[in-house]
Amino acid sequence: MHADPLPRTARIPGSKSITNRALLLAAAADGTSTLRAPLVSEDTLAFRKALTDLGATVRAASDESRWTVTGLGGAPRGGGPVWCADAGTAARFLPPFTAAGRGTYRFDGSAQLRARPLRPLVDALDRLGARVRADGGGLPLEITATGLDGGELDLDSSLSSQYLSGLLMAAPLLRTPLTLRPEGLVSRPYVDMTLALMRRFGAGVDAYADRVTIRPGGYRPHALDIEPDASTASYFLAAAAACGRAVSVPGLGTGSLQGDLRFVDVLAKAGARVSVTAEGTTVAGTGRLRGGFDVDMGDISDTFMTFAAIAPLADAPVTIHGIAHARLKESDRVAAVTANLRACGVRVDEGPDRITVHPGTPAPARIACRRDHRIAMSFSVLSLASGVPLVLDDPACVGKTFPGFHAELGRLFPDLLPGGPGGPGAPGGPGVLGAPGVRTSVEEGE
Numbered sequence: 001m002h003a004d005p006l007p008r009t010a011r012i013p014g015s016k017s018i019t020n021r022a023l024l025l026a027a028a029a030d031g032t033s034t035l036r037a038p039l040v041s042e043d044t045l046a047f048r049k050a051l052t053d054l055g056a057t058v059r060a061a062s063d064e065s066r067w068t069v070t071g072l073g074g075a076p077r078g079g080g081p082v083w084c085a086d087a088g089t090a091a092r093f094l095p096p097f098t099a100a101g102r103g104t105y106r107f108d109g110s111a112q113l114r115a116r117p118l119r120p121l122v123d124a125l126d127r128l129g130a131r132v133r134a135d136g137g138g139l140p141l142e143i144t145a146t147g148l149d150g151g152e153l154d155l156d157s158s159l160s161s162q163y164l165s166g167l168l169m170a171a172p173l174l175r176t177p178l179t180l181r182p183e184g185l186v187s188r189p190y191v192d193m194t195l196a197l198m199r200r201f202g203a204g205v206d207a208y209a210d211r212v213t214i215r216p217g218g219y220r221p222h223a224l225d226i227e228p229d230a231s232t233a234s235y236f237l238a239a240a241a242a243c244g245r246a247v248s249v250p251g252l253g254t255g256s257l258q259g260d261l262r263f264v265d266v267l268a269k270a271g272a273r274v275s276v277t278a279e280g281t282t283v284a285g286t287g288r289l290r291g292g293f294d295v296d297m298g299d300i301s302d303t304f305m306t307f308a309a310i311a312p313l314a315d316a317p318v319t320i321h322g323i324a325h326a327r328l329k330e331s332d333r334v335a336a337v338t339a340n341l342r343a344c345g346v347r348v349d350e351g352p353d354r355i356t357v358h359p360g361t362p363a364p365a366r367i368a369c370r371r372d373h374r375i376a377m378s379f380s381v382l383s384l385a386s387g388v389p390l391v392l393d394d395p396a397c398v399g400k401t402f403p404g405f406h407a408e409l410g411r412l413f414p415d416l417l418p419g420g421p422g423g424p425g426a427p428g429g430p431g432v433l434g435a436p437g438v439r440t441s442v443e444e445g446e
């Protein structure tokens with residue numbers, strides 16, 4: 001591997017978490033908001049469709065670079081079905097929003113989403129006085145809404161932070177102030193993001209160490225530039241670190257609302273040179289990955305698989321802990337990473353909230369994605385960095401957050417495709433980067 005002194009610029013699409021929050025806040029606002037550079041992917045299109053079904057208007061520029069949202073000036077009032085597809089954010093953010101309004105809403109989603117826990121949110125809505133029917137404890141569920149009063153609520157936040165974010169975003173639409181006290185909060189940076197965006201859309205927020213109080217008053221429209229997605233950036237930055245290359249992500253820098261940008265601290269631990277400025281982030285690999293550390297990735301668990309997948313290439317074992325809640329996402333991600341690394345012949349020790357990945361040269365393998373975009377993307381990086389063909393059983397699952405993922409990986413690292421350009425890993429070939437349904441041509445390099 002050789003050093004690449006000139007960083008390549010990755011084209012990273014907008015943040016999923018910011019896009020879906022901004023859509024909801026704009027849909028609740030009393031006027032017209034603009035969202036610039038939103039993420040266009042399965043999760044955000046499902047969220048957008050759910051909101052237009054609920055009565056908001058979204059006008060998209062022909063190239064989708066800007067969405068103009070005319071809000072309802074409050075919570076929805078029409079009732080109807082709400083389809084959440086695979087999107088955890090839809091299943092956790094939209095029920096509180098509708099419960100604050102009027103009408104009967106029937107929520108459902110894919111089999112994968114039905115399997116994800118919703119009980120703490122259903123219980124919280126119930127305690128606030130909403131009429132919720134969720135026979136299995138999660139989706140499908142029905143809410144008969146007549147508006148909500150606030151009050152004070154303890155909220156089990158140990159399985160997901162999304163319950164808290166959903167209740168917080170609905171809170172300005174309640175008749176009286178709502179105080180929420182999270183217990184065992186995971187993924188805290190996402191709650192900070194929620195509060196920051198609520199403030200930008202004009203909400204009255206009083207946040208303390210152990211509780212948050214939200215005042216009634218609704219939302220004002222806002223024009224928002226959406227940053228590149230930090231979780232998506234992790235794959236390209238990890239590839240730079242593992243391949244001895246340099247990659248920059250403009251627009252994702254010190255002012256970021258996304259906790260997942262802290263992934264670069266893990267790359268720095270592994271020996272990569274990292275620069276985060278107001279303009280953006282650059283990671284330069286040295287051609288060698290350092291292991292021999294134990295890192296808590298509980299706050300940034302969407303990125304733990306990114307590091308775990310390249311960890312076999314490090315010079316000593318790496319332990320990642322604090323990730324029990326990552327078992328409750330699109331897949332049981334701790335089990336999925338462990339099984340796929342083992343399929344590549346890599347030694348992994350798995351515990352309830354941790355894994356230890358040992359150094360090893362991966363062997364060619366078929367990767368079971370479990371319909372989880374992040375498993376597909378993480379193992380694509382391992383294939384690229386090791387030069388070993390890994391075949392994804394479901395490459396198109398990357399569409400949940402980045403349909404153009406493989407095209408961008410091939411554009412940035414055309415010479416590193418397994419087997420070289422035109423080799424088994426090349427676009428159109430049987431290897432990981434050319435798997436059917438993902439891409440058919442290489443875009444021109446920089």
Ligand SMILES: O=C(O)C1=C[C@@H](OP(=O)(O)O)[C@@H](O)[C@H](O)C1
Pocket residue numbers: 016017018089159160161162165186187190301302325
């Ligand atoms: O609020 C959000 O936008 C998210 C919160 C996190 O989920 P948990 O809070 O369930 O860990 C994260 O994994 C998910 O991709 C997006």
Ligand SMILES: C=C(OP(=O)(O)O)C(=O)O
Pocket residue numbers: 086087088089302329330374401
């Ligand atoms: C967990 C994720 O998504 P969500 O919870 O929003 O479905 C993810 O994108 O990794």
